Each structure stands twice: as C-alpha cells, then as structure tokens.
Amino acid sequence: MPSHDVLVIGAGLAGQRAALAAAEEGVSVGIISKVHPVRSHSNAAQGGINAALNPGDSWESHAFDTIKGSDYLGDQDAIEIMTREAPEEILHLEHLGVTFHRNEEGKLGTRAFGGASAARTYYVADITGQAIMHVLYEQLMKYSEQIARYEEWFCSSLAMDENGECCGVVTRNVADGSMELFQAKSVILCTGGNGQVWQPTTNALICTGDGIAMAYRVGAKLMDMEMIQYHPTTLAGKGFLITEGARGEGAHLLNAKGERFMEKYAPNKMELASRDVVSRAEQTEINEGRGFPDGTVALDITVVPKKRVHEALREIVLVGRDFAGVDITREPIHIKPGNHYTMGGVKTDVDGRTDIPGLYSAGETACVSVHGGNRLGANSLLDTLIFGKRSGRDAAARAKRMEASRPSKKVLEDEENLVADIISREKGSGRRISEIKRELGQTMDSKVAVFRDEAGIQEALETVKRLKEEAKTAYIDDHGSVFNQDLIAAIELGYMLDNAECTCVAALERKESRGAQYRTDYPERNDEEWLKHIDLELNGDGPQLSYSEVTITQWEPQERTY
Amino acid sequence: MAEYTIKVRRFQPESGEGPYWEEFNVDLDPSLSVLDGLLQAKDNEDGSLAVRCSCRAAICGSCGMKINGQSGLGCKTQIGEAQEQANKMVAATGATAAEASSPIGAQAPEAQDAVRATGQEEAGPGPITATTDAATPIVIEPMGNMPVIKDLITDMESTHWTKIRRVTPWLLPHGEPPEREYVVEPESMIDITQSMACIQCGACVSSCLSMEADPGFIGPAALAKAYRFVGDPRDAETKERLHDLAHDPHGIYDCTHCFSCIDACPKGVAPMDQIMRLRRKAGEEGIEDPNSGHDHEIAFVKIIEKKGTLDESLLLQESFAPGFKGKLKPNKRAIREMIGSIPTAIRGIKTGKMRSLHKLIPGVHPKLPDQDDVKAIYKHAEEHNEELNLYIRGEEGEDAQPDGAAAEEVTNG
Numbered sequence: 002m003p004s005h006d007v008l009v010i011g012a013g014l015a016g017q018r019a020a021l022a023a024a025e026e027g028v029s030v031g032i033i034s035k036v037h038p039v040r041s042h043s044n045a046a047q048g049g050i051n052a053a054l055n056p057g058d059s060w061e062s063h064a065f066d067t068i069k070g071s072d073y074l075g076d077q078d079a080i081e082i083m084t085r086e087a088p089e090e091i092l093h094l095e096h097l098g099v100t101f102h103r104n105e106e107g108k109l110g111t112r113a114f115g116g117a118s119a120a121r122t123y124y125v126a127d128i129t130g131q132a133i134m135h136v137l138y139e140q141l142m143k144y145s146e147q148i149a150r151y152e153e154w155f156c157s158s159l160a161m162d163e164n165g166e167c168c169g170v171v172t173r174n175v176a177d178g179s180m181e182l183f184q185a186k187s188v189i190l191c192t193g194g195n196g197q198v199w200q201p202t203t204n205a206l207i208c209t210g211d212g213i214a215m216a217y218r219v220g221a222k223l224m225d226m227e228m229i230q231y232h233p234t235t236l237a238g239k240g241f242l243i244t245e246g247a248r249g250e251g252a253h254l255l256n257a258k259g260e261r262f263m264e265k266y267a268p269n270k271m272e273l274a275s276r277d278v279v280s281r282a283e284q285t286e287i288n289e290g291r292g293f294p295d296g297t298v299a300l301d302i303t304v305v306p307k308k309r310v311h312e313a314l315r316e317i318v319l320v321g322r323d324f325a326g327v328d329i330t331r332e333p334i335h336i337k338p339g340n341h342y343t344m345g346g347v348k349t350d351v352d353g354r355t356d357i358p359g360l361y362s363a364g365e366t367a368c369v370s371v372h373g374g375n376r377l378g379a380n381s382l383l384d385t386l387i388f389g390k391r392s393g394r395d396a397a398a399r400a401k402r403m404e405a406s407r408p409s410k411k412v413l414e415d416e417e418n419l420v421a422d423i424i425s426r427e428k429g430s431g432r433r434i435s436e437i438k439r440e441l442g443q444t445m446d447s448k449v450a451v452f453r454d455e456a457g458i459q460e461a462l463e464t465v466k467r468l469k470e471e472a473k474t475a476y477i478d479d480h481g482s483v484f485n486q487d488l489i490a491a492i493e494l495g496y497m498l499d500n501a502e503c504t505c506v507a508a509l510e511r512k513e514s515r516g517a518q519y520r521t522d523y524p525e526r527n528d529e530e531w532l533k534h535i536d537l538e539l540n541g542d543g544p545q546l547s548y549s550e551v552t553i554t555q556w557e558p559q560e561r562t563y
Numbered sequence: 564m565a566e567y568t569i570k571v572r573r574f575q576p577e578s579g580e581g582p583y584w585e586e587f588n589v590d591l592d593p594s595l596s597v598l599d600g601l602l603q604a605k606d607n608e609d610g611s612l613a614v615r616c617s618c619r620a621a622i623c624g625s626c627g628m629k630i631n632g633q634s635g636l637g638c639k640t641q642i643g644e645a646q647e648q649a650n651k652m653v654a655a656t657g658a659t660a661a662e663a664s665s666p667i668g669a670q671a672p673e674a675q676d677a678v679r680a681t682g683q684e685e686a687g688p689g690p691i692t693a694t695t696d697a698a699t700p701i702v703i704e705p706m707g708n709m710p711v712i713k714d715l716i717t718d719m720e721s722t723h724w725t726k727i728r729r730v731t732p733w734l735l736p737h738g739e740p741p742e743r744e745y746v747v748e749p750e751s752m753i754d755i756t757q758s759m760a761c762i763q764c765g766a767c768v769s770s771c772l773s774m775e776a777d778p779g780f781i782g783p784a785a786l787a788k789a790y791r792f793v794g795d796p797r798d799a800e801t802k803e804r805l806h807d808l809a810h811d812p813h814g815i816y817d818c819t820h821c822f823s824c825i826d827a828c829p830k831g832v833a834p835m836d837q838i839m840r841l842r843r844k845a846g847e848e849g850i851e852d853p854n855s856g857h858d859h860e861i862a863f864v865k866i867i868e869k870k871g872t873l874d875e876s877l878l879l880q881e882s883f884a885p886g887f888k889g890k891l892k893p894n895k896r897a898i899r900e901m902i903g904s905i906p907t908a909i910r911g912i913k914t915g916k917m918r919s920l921h922k923l924i925p926g927v928h929p930k931l932p933d934q935d936d937v938k939a940i941y942k943h944a945e946e947h948n949e950e951l952n953l954y955i956r957g958e959e960g961e962d963a964q965p966d967g968a969a970a971e972e973v974t975n976g
Contacts, residue, residue: 036615037719039763040623095744098734098797100756103749110749124754132759139733152720176712205617237597241620264851312753315760319831320620323639326594435606481577484713489608539709 005031006400007147007393008170009184010156010212013041014130014365015192015385015392017137019353023189023394024147028400031183033172033208034150034491036180038138042205043385046130047244047316048114049122050382052087058119060084065556069276070116072516073532073558074225074551076396079351079369081554083387086307090386091123098126102313109276112313113241113249116377118561121314130382155489156211156222157416159188159219159360160408165218167359169408173418175489178482180218180420181412184401187359188398189279190216190347191389194365195500197493197519199340199450200442201240203232203511209493210367210500216347217544218497223537224368224549225345226500227507228517230352230376233279237297241315241324244309248272250313252302254283255333256291262298274563277375277517280338286449287337294340299333299556308512338451342381344372345507345515348536348549353392359403361396368532373551374516378463423491424480431474434491441468441494445501447509454522462505469498507535528558565640566590569600569610570661570700570733573714582711584661584698587612593643597701598626600642601715613714621829624762627769628715629704632660634769634827637703637715653699660702707777708867723765724786730808734792737799747796758791761832767824771906779813783824784832786815790837791845802848808841809850814840816852820860855900868941871931875911876924879904 007023009016012034020087022306034041053063053184055467063084068075095101101123106108113123125132129155141148153175160169160182169184192212217223233254234243254272256262266282267274273409283298292298304312307330310318314329321329346368353361364385381459441464449463472494479487512525514520532551537544567589574582584730587604598616605612615625619638619809631648643956650659709717767783774780781789789808792798808814815838824834842857852858853935862881866874910916931937 034621036617036625038626040617042618042623044622044762045618057911092740092744096736096740098754098792098795100759100791100795101744103752104745105749107746107748109744116586125759128756128760131762132756135761135763136734136757142728143733205623206619207617239619315831316622323621323641324594433606434610468625477610481575481611483576484613484716486610490610563601 002182002184004184004405005029006185007031007187007189007396008395009182009189009191010034010170011041011191011193011222011364011366012038012135012141012152013043013149013191013193013364013385013388014137014382015043015366016041016189017134017141017188018386018389019191019361019363020148020394021137021140021144021204022390023397023400023436024144026394026401028397028399029149030147031149031151031185032141033154033156033183035153035155035175035211038059038150039135040139040207041134042208043134043382044131045203045205045242046382047127047242048135048246048249049112049129049379050091050386051114051117051119051121051123051379052091052123052383053084054109054123055119055121058121059454060087062118063087063121064163067371067377068373068556069483069559069561070375070377070380071370072277072375072429072526072561073528073553073556074228074373074516075353076370076372076373076552077370077554077556080550082351082391083371083383086387087336090383094133094386097140099454101134101199105235112246113273113422114378114454115245115248115273116270117379122246122249122379124246124313126312126398127246127314133382133386138339146361148193154490155171156192156215156276157419157492159215159220160184160412161357162406162408164406165220165357166406167357167522168406170259171413173420173489175484178485180413180417182408182410183430184405184408185359187361187390188406189353189361189363189392189396191362191364191368191385192366194343194346196340196343197438198441198497198501198504199229199445201235201238201446202340202442203235203240203242204340207519209497210343211493211496213343213346213364213503214479214496216355216357216360216362216366217503217539219357219360220343220539221357221360222348223503224348224424224534225507226503226537227345227511227535229449229504230263230276230342230344231338232341233276233338234300234336235341236320236325237295237335237337239324240339242339242341243300243320243334244314245276245312247300247302247305247317249378250302250305250309252300252305254279254494255295255299255301256286257298258291260291262286270563276341276378277519278453278563281519283336285337293335293520295335297335297337300336301333302329303331303333312319325390340446340450342376344368344374344376345504349352349388349392349440351388351391352395353388354395359399361392363392366403374518399511401529407538413464416527419492420488422479423488426476428476428478428543430476432471434472434487434494436474437468437471438490438494438497440464441501442495445504449504451522453508454520455509457508458505462502462509465498465501465505469502472498493538503537506546507537510522510535510546526561532558564590565593565643567600567646568698568700569597569604570659570702571601571604571714572661572702572704573612574705574711575611576713582960584913591642593646594641594785596638596918597628597642597645597703598637600701600702601637613716615716622762626715627706627717627764627766629660629706629769631702632704634706634766636764636766636829637831642701646699648698649701654704654892659700660704661700682725708768708771708774719764719765723782723784725761726768726782727763727788729781730785730789730792731804732785732788734795734798735800738796739842742805746795751794751796754769755791755794758787758794758837760830761777761787762830766827766829767832767834770823770827772821772823773817773819777813777817780817781808781811781813781815783818786818787832787834787837790841793841795897801844805841805848805850809845810853812853816857817847855882857875869930869935870928871934872928874928875908876928879908890951
C-alpha cells in the first residue's frame with residue numbers, strides 16, 4: 002500500500018502549493034492528479050493575482066474590497082489572513098521564477114481589476130495562472146525526491162478509520178486501470194470547482210466537483226454552495242473566458258444600441274464593478290431587448306491601444322481569432338455572462354481543516370470563506386496559494402504528531418465493486434452518460450444562473466433527483482482497463498449530481514439576494530435573517546441544512562454600490 | 564451545422580489487434596473545433612474513443628494530435644478549416660493525409676490494411692474535384708515521435724517530459740533572494756514570456772524532423788524551456804546551461820532549422836527561434852559548435868547569397884573552416900571532419916545529387932544570371948530580421964502596411 006504523511010489530491014495551484022509547503026516541513030508528500038498537473042484548470046486564470054504590495058496600498062484596503070465584493074458573506078478573519086499574506090506570497094513566487102510584468106523601473110508592475118479600489122493586480126501578460134502553475138511544477142520536478150507525483154491517477158473515494166478520521170484515498174491508475182488504496186496521515190483536497198455542472202461554462206471538462214463530492218460523501222460539511230459566479234465576459238455558446246483584464250485595460254461594454262450601459266448600473270466603477278453586478282447588468286440588458294439577437298452584448302477592446310493589447314491581452318486576441326472569428330483589435334466581440342466559479346465548497350477553517358480530522362481542503366474546492374457571495378477577479382489565484390500553503394503546513398504538522406492508521410481494505414473493495422457494476426451494464430440498459438450530463442448542464446444554466454426564483458430552482462432540483470436515479474443505470478461503451486475515460490466520466494457524473502443537488506437545496510433555502518444569488522422573488526439583501534452561511538451535510542440520501550455565523554471583525558455590512 | 568467525416572487512426576491496446584482507421588460522421592457548426600467533432604463521436608457513438616482533453620480553449624495543452632498530417636491542438640483547429648485543408652490536400656496530391664502518412668502498421672505490421680471504414684471505401688486518388696465535398700475525410704492521428712498508448716493518447720512521459728527534465732527546468736539563482744523582487748529589465752520578462760507561453764502540448768515535438776532522425780534530440784519544447792532560464796536575468800547559471808546544451812550531441816546544434824515546430828506551435832512560442840537564441844548566446848560565450856552545424860548554416864546562407872545556388876565545393880570548406888579565399892586554415896578537427904565527409908561526398912556523386920565532379924573544383928560553379936533578385940531577397944530579409952515575439956509585435960499581418968505588399972512582390976520575384 003503506497004503511503005505518505007501528506008497526500009494532496011489535485012495538482013492545480015492549490016494542490017501544488019500545498020505539496021511544496023508540506024515538503025518544506027520535512028514530511029513525505031504524495032500528489033495525485035487525474036490529469037497531468039500542468040493540464041489543471043488554474044491555467045485558465047488569465048488576468049492576475051491581487052496583493053497590496055505597492056507602497057501606497059494597504060492590506061486593509063484589499064480586505065475591504067474583498068469583503069464588499071463578497072456582499073459581506075466572506076469571513077473577515079480569513080480575508081484578513083489572505084490579504085496580509087498576499088505580498089509575501091507574490092515575492093515568493095517572483096523569487097521562484099514567475100515572469101511577472103515589470104514597470105519601467107524593472108520592478109513589479111500592476112494592472113486595474115474589477116471591484117478593487119487600487120491597481121493591485123500582478124500579472125504575466127494574460128497567462129498569469131499558467132505562468133505561476135508552470136513555475137510551481139518546475140519546483141515539483143526540482144523536489145521530486147521529497148514529493149512523489151502520481152500523474153493521471155483518479156481518486157474515487159476517501160478512506161476513513163474507525164475513529165472517523167480520514168486516513169487515505171482509493172485511486173485508479175488511469176493508464177492501466179489498476180486500483181490502489183493509498184494511506185496518509187493527512188489528505189488535502191484541491192480538486193478545483195464544479196463548473197461542468199453548468200453548460201456552457203468557462204471551466205474545463207475536468208472541473209466536475211470531485212473533491213466537494215468526496216468530502217460530502219464521508220460527512221464533511223459544505224458551505225455557501227448556492228454561490229456560483231457567472232463571469233460577465235464569456236463567449237456565447239462555447240463559454241470561453243475573456244479576461245476581466247480587458248476591462249482592466251479600459252475596454253467598454255456596449256448594448257446593441259451602442260450604449261455604455263454600465264452607466265446605469267454602476268456609475269462610479271462602470272465596467273469594473275464586481276462581477277455579480279456586471280453580469281446582472283448585462284443579463285438585464287439582454288432580457289429587456291437591448292442585446293444582440295444571439296443573446297449577447299458587446300465588449301469593445303478597440304479602445305485599448307494596440308501595443309498594449311499585444312503585450313497584455315495576447316491570449317484573448319487568440320481566443321477572439323480562433324474561437325469567435327473576431328479580431329478584437331478592430332471590432333467589438335459579443336459576450337454574455339457564463340458559469341465561471343464555485344464560491345462555496347468544503348467548509349474549512351483558515352488552516353484548511355475540514356470538520357473531519359485529517360481531511361483538509363484548499364482552493365476552489367474549499368470554502369474558507371474568503372469570497373462569500375461573490376469573488377473578486379484576481380483573488381482566486383491568491384486564495385489557492387495562501388490557503389494551499391497554510392493547509393500544506395498544517396497537514397504536515399498533524400502528520401508529524403500522528404501515528405498512521407491503516408485504512409480498511411473494504412473501501413477499496415467497495416470501489417472495485419462499483420467499477421465492476423458500471424462496466425457490466427448492458428448497452429441500452431439506460432441512458433448514455435453524456436446525455437444525462439447535457440441535461441444536467443442545460444437545466445442548471447437555465448434555472449440556477451444569474452437570476453433565480455423558487456419555481457425554477459425547485460424544478461432544477463427535481464430534475465437533478467431524477468438524473469441521480471437515471472445515473473444508476475447509465476451505461477458506458479468502454480469495458481477496458483487502459484485509459485477508460487468512459488468509466489471515469491460515469492464516476493464524475495455522480496460527483497456532479499451531488500454538487501448540483503447541494504447547490505439547488507442551498508439556493509432554494511436562501512430567501513434573499515446577495516452576491517451571486519439573486520432571487521427575483523426576494524430581490525433585496527436581508528442582513529437580519531440571512532447574514533449567515535448555509536451549511537450542508539449528507540444525511541441519508543440528501544443534504545441536511547444548518548447555519549453558521551459570518552465572522553465580522555471590523556467591517557460592518559453596508560449598502561453595496563459601485 | 565454541417566456534416567463532416569472524421570477518420571481516426573485508432574489503437575485499442577487490449578484488443579490484441581493493431582491500429583486501424585475508423586470513420587465517424589459528425590454534425591456541427593464549421594466554427595467548432597476538431598476536438599468538438601471527436602467529442603461528439605465519443606458522446607454519441609463510441610465512448611471508448613480515447614483522447615486527452617480538458618479546457619477546449621487551447622490553454623491546457625492536452626489535445627495535441629495530427630490533423631491532416633499537421634501537428635497541432637484539436638481544440639484550436641476549426642473543423643470547417645480542417646475540411647478545407649483536407650479537400651485541398653486531395654486536390655493537390657490525389658491522396659488524403661491517411662494515405663500519405665506512414666504505413667499504419669508501424670506498430671503492428673500485420674494490421675497494415677485493417678480498415679474498418681463504417682461507410683465507403685477510402686477515398687482513392689480518383690478524379691480530382693475541388694468541391695467542398697464533405698466525403699473527403701478529415702484525418703486525425705496521434706502525435707508523432709511518441710509511443711501511442713490508446714487511440715489519440717500518446718506516452719508523453721517517456722518522451723516529452725523526460726526531455727523537459729533533461730534541461731534542469733527550474734530557476735537557479737545564486738545567493739539569498741532580495742528582500743523585495745529582483746529588479747530586471749522589463750523587456751527581459753516580456754522576452755521570456757514567449758517561452759513561458761508554452762503549454763507543453765507536444766505539438767512541436769510531434770512535428771520535429773530532427774527528432775525523427777535522432778530520437779535523442781532534446782527537442783524544440785525542452786530547448787524553448789531552456790531558453791526561459793537562459794534568457795532570465797535572475798538565473799545565475801546561464802553559462803553552465805549553455806555549455807551543457809551545446810556539448811550534448813543531441814543539443815542545440817542538432818536542430819536543422821526546418822521551421823516545423825514554429826508551424827505546429829499553437830501558442831506562438833516559436834521554439835526554433837528560442838533554439839537560435841540559445842545558439843547565439845552560446846556563440847557570445849565563445850562556445851564552439853562541436854558538429855559545425857552552425858557554421859554549416861552560415862556557409863549555406865553566404866553561398867546562396869553569392870551564387871544563387873549551392874556550390875558544394877565551397878560548402879564543405881566553409882562549414883568546417885570558415886574563411887576561404889586563400890585564408891583556408893582548417894584546424895585538426897576540421898580536417899578530420901572533412902575527411903570524414905568524403906564518403907558522403909562520394910554517395911552524393913553516385914546518387915547524382917552532386918551532379919558533376921568538376922563542380923568540386925572551387926570557382927567552377929556558375930552564378931545564377933538573375934543574382935540581383937537573390938540579393939534583393941537577402942536585403943529584405945536583413946531589414947526585417949526580427950525574431951517573432953507575439954508579446955511584442957503581434958501577429959504577422961495584423962498591421963496591414965504597405966511594406967507587407969512590397970515584401971510579397973520581392974519574394975515572388
């Protein structure tokens with residue numbers, strides 16, 4: 002049985018940072034990823050990473066912007082930690098080799114970003130996530146003796162000991178189909194978000210909420226699952242992301258009449274208001290008939306100087322050309338709000354601890370919560386790194402003081418039986434996995450999106466419950482062992498359905514409008530009743546609701562305008 | 564929506580059979596990608612069709628493959644364009660990329676002719692029509708220069724990633740880091756951002772002709788990665804890196820300057836340019852090219868400039884002991900190399916590649932009559948001798964300038 006002190010699941014930014022931090026503490030570390038680490042979705046973070054590092058800036062200002070952005074649902078102690086530690090982390094990355102943009106003096110330079118009161122976003126052109134992740138992977142290669150990499154291994158469930166502590170994980174080596182039970186003193190879930198539950202989405206095909214579902218299934222609490230961010234600038238149909246950096250560089254949003262409509266919704270910050278605000282403004286324009294016939298509005302980047310576009314927005318020049326057939330330096334591009342980010346997730350404290358001993362989580366999988374009802378652009382990379390680092394350290398500290406407990410083989414046998422069951426289903430015995438997935442995605446995108454109401458969410462929840470039943474008999478074509486992607490998709494579908502159910506239940510419960518949750522039947526924020534987190538815990542076949550306090554340190558909730 | 568036929572080179576390792584072709588009919592908008600087409604076939608027809616993919620937006624680097632023989636990303640190639648390309652290939656050569664590609668039995672010769680076409684027989688050389696005949700299949704194969712594991716999935720670990728690790732792919736600064744950031748020239752960061760833009764998809768490795776000849780070649784992706792450190796002012800072991808990469812017989816001088824990797828790269832990394840930058844830096848370090856590849860290249864360029872065609876007699880001397888015209892002073896190694904080249908020269912004469920012996924006598928080779936045109940091309944090339952860095956200059960032709968038209972005229976002339 003492979004065994005490590007600390008086992009990290011997922012190798013995006015949070016996972017890689019956690020592994021490196023744990024290894025620094027001198028414990029043995031394993032990192033497991035269902036894809037090669039550099040394929041992880043942190044790659045897609047284009048715009049940058051926030052830190053109050055400029056002399057005129059302060060962590061308090063960064064913290065306040067984040068809290069206001071979260072619509073006061075973010076926990077202020079956690080936000081304080083994140084914003085205070087941000088500058089040191091940026092410098093750490095710079096020292097490791099990240100090729101951050103420089104100003105004329107050769108020092109780190111910044112760009113403006115949404116919801117921020119200062120230009121504090123550090124960046125590498127518009128490939129910031131990719132640049133940071135590849136540099137961290139360089140470090141993983143460098144420290145290969147301390148950190149064992151299991152690349153293209155898929156995790157299907159967590160192993161618990163008799164005391165209810167997490168002690169390992171069941172995995173499948175994708176390349177040959179062999180299944181293994183890994184033993185660990187601490188397990189850190191860093192498997193990213195669940196964007197694939199929605200169609201379309203900016204998220205990659207791998208973002209299927211694996212860690213959230215695995216934690217939920219062993220009894221960990223989830224939090225803020227109703228808070229799903231729709232990004233204001235995604236390509237219609239395909240859902241590809243156009244970075245907020247475009248608006249940071251000065252691009253305008255226009256409706257079909259050519260009006261810069263943000264004047265009506267956020268007269269001060271205009272296009273750089275918080276994402277939930279901009280997405281709602283766009284959707285309102287579209288719904289009220291001022292959009293284009295394809296259900297979009299326009300993003301006009303032609304107002305940004307060409308030289309600046311080449312240097313700083315290179316990636317979206319390519320996205321425009323290759324995926325929309327539009328030269329963004331010459332004409333506006335049609336965009337609409339699209340599913341982008343999971344603010345909620347596995348409930349953790351500021352050291353990544355879930356309420357199951359031995360189980361940690363960081364990054365988009367986790368909900369600390371630093372994003373509350375709405376995440377600010379360029380805070381997600383920061384979240385992955387700060388809480389990746391902190392959970393890696395704490396997981397290592399726990400491993401040092403604990404004896405390893407041996408996971409029972411039963412969990413492995415259960416998984417092997419599940420796999421055998423899926424493979425044995427006859428063709429035509431039920432629906433195709435891809436069909437169920439499509440119906441799920443379309444349902445969620447139409448009913449649990451920018452604007453929601455009780456009837457719609459209820460309908461979505463019923464659909465999800467039906468799909469859960471149908472998934473039990475859904476069949477696959479591939480009966481082999483080597484790279485059986487069909488089988489993995491079937492297991493991922495199960496994860497997605499659990500995620501969807503939790504989101505629907507929480508969205509139905511929160512009878513107010515806050516951040517990304519906008520209920521047309523409850524259009525106001527209601528601090529008196531709803532300034533609290535919604536927690537979900539598996540009970541029998543479905544989630545059971547409870548509430549927890551929002552931590553408020555020095556910033557009392559105010560009215561939120563931009 | 565439009566109908567397309569995609570013809571996939573499949574390999575199911577557990578079937579006991581060799582690779583085979585299979586055609587799928589898919590129906591999608593021409594602006595969607597080849598990957599979208601593959602996923603439609605996978606979702607609706609055969610879930611065992613294996614292809615790595617994740618982001619669908621040319622960021623994650625998972626879906627490297629060959630489309631109509633060209634290495635690239637499945638998600639970045641629009642299916643409508645791939646169809647046009649397939650039609651053009653049939654029109655030009657009378658064969659699809661599948662017929663033109665290496666025999667399918669490369670791994671399992673017995674399966675050479677195993678074609679499991681779902682529909683008609685392979686589109687043969689038949690009458691050449693330039694219609695947008697959707698029956699011309701879009702041919703999709705796994706990447707080259709890598710073992711195939713299953714269908715379009717290749718073993719990148721034993722090839723690509725092993726080579727990446729060969730170049731010590733992490734920053735090697737000396738001493739303690741500064742209290743704040745390293746202060747560096749802003750341009751230096753933009754310069755290496757081009758190689759940081761690499762997504763490790765392997766398309767350049769797949770297309771590399773040098774690697775086909777020498778599987779040990781470190782290759783375009785790993786050398787571009789190496790430049791990311793050599794060009795990084797924070798790295799303190801530039802010299803050591805350059806010596807290492809220059810003295811490895813499979814290192815920077817193994818590149819034959821064929822441009823395939825630049826064509827294949829979906830991210831504008833231009834790996835060959837990075838290799839040339841490494842060579843130039845090695846030259847500045849006073850590192851001698853151990854197999855004269857660099858001198859050979861310079862000699863080649865100089866001779867064409869002078870004569871319009873290649874004068875083999877000069878090429879040999881120039882490559883091994885630059886500075887002819889009476890100043891020929893070959894060192895010992897050059898003499899050894901020149902003697903070593905004699906069998907190649909003899910083979911050249913025998914096979915008719917070197918057309919007559921007398922051409923080996925210096926000075927006999929004639930100049931082309933329209934040498935002025937050649938000189939004009941050189942002049943233009945020199946004036947435009949900037950390396951392509953998309954982060955600085957943008958796409959070629961993005962700024963339509965009168966200059967561009969002039970350039971076309973010269974090259975056509």
